[in-house]
Amino acid sequence: MTLAKICGLSTPSTLDAALRGGASHVGFVFFAPSPRNLGFERAAELAARVPDHIRRVGVFVDPSDELLERAAPHIDTVQLHNTAPARAAAIRGKLACDTWAAVAVRTRADLDAAQTYAGAADRILYDAKTPEGASLPGGMGIRFDWALLDGFRHPLPWALSGGLDPGNVAEAIRRTGAALVDVSSGVESAPGVKDMDKIAAFLKAANP
Template sequence: MPYMPVIKICGVKTPEILDCVVAQGADMVGFNTFGKSPRYIDWATIEALVARASGRIESVVLLVDPDDDDVRAAAATGAGWLQLHGHETPARVSAIKAATGKKVIKALPVGGPEDLAAVSAYAQLADGLILDAKPPADATRPGGLGATFDWSLLAGLDPDVAFMLSGGLDKDNVARAVREVMPFGLDAASGVEREKGVKDAGLISAFIANARAAATELRK
């Protein structure tokens, strides 16, 4: 099958931007529950957006070290996917999958080769992986910081491990990401915003178009 990466736009907050993400042909849309994030929205808003997305695009609810109440609330929104973006252990990932019956994406921070040691353990348990730029020690949130990481670190990964690439992806570097990494998927948040937490329809359109064009070029 010809290569074409799955595209996820994360941190969507409004019906208008959701409709734009759908119209531009993204595959997944993410909704953020982390209170310290500029992309945070409450449970009622997430539930309404998930309902609006139903049948049009896959919905993902992002959680950071959630307790059981938050896991239940996320599952109750109707989203098909839960994204775990904290320090969840493999055992916790398994427990959340079992408790909710939802598909689970585990995000893993990458800053150096030592961070890739955890990939195989999570790859056996999660339905998807996101490899994101490792935040600095003083960061107040685990992702969405607009920073990339050294993609050459991924060259040694087991080629059978499918992952989504995240961290600082935008319209200007996504084509290079496609050519150099050829990830299963691409995950963008801050890179398609005109200011923190405010998505821009033009940047979303350009990001998706550039990703698709780069993948199409690889097939020639």
């Protein structure tokens, strides 16, 4: 059984599609520049629809304490992008919840950053490094070479992200052995617009 997170959900219908399809995690983005950004009222509405056995993941980019505190009632897990290990450790200690740290990957050397989160996070999310100057740290449909993970000694439990979609997720799981996969733009019809059929197809492909 491969766990699967559908990230960047913003409507009841697409959230329900993820739940129906068997997602283990659902992701809510709290980052204003993102087309998937949620206000707290909508986040509360969506979070209330999620059964207790499904994890609600809040996605943040080097967040302030104020943002974390306002989002905290609606999430079970914090996913941090562009956040230094010391800051991640402080957030983990303060919120006392499952904490994921994203590591942006383009080369094998990029994987070394994973080691710095040992003791600071509970899980590493390997994501594709976005181009220089990109406004978003993820959710752009870019993938990295999965062969970079061959033989790598992971310091923590980990998840695979970056450019996954219904057509390649089964191959990604076979190739990397990922126990958890994460998708956002790969199940959209336009930036920030989730597609219920693509969500269903992704989840079926992840667990045929």
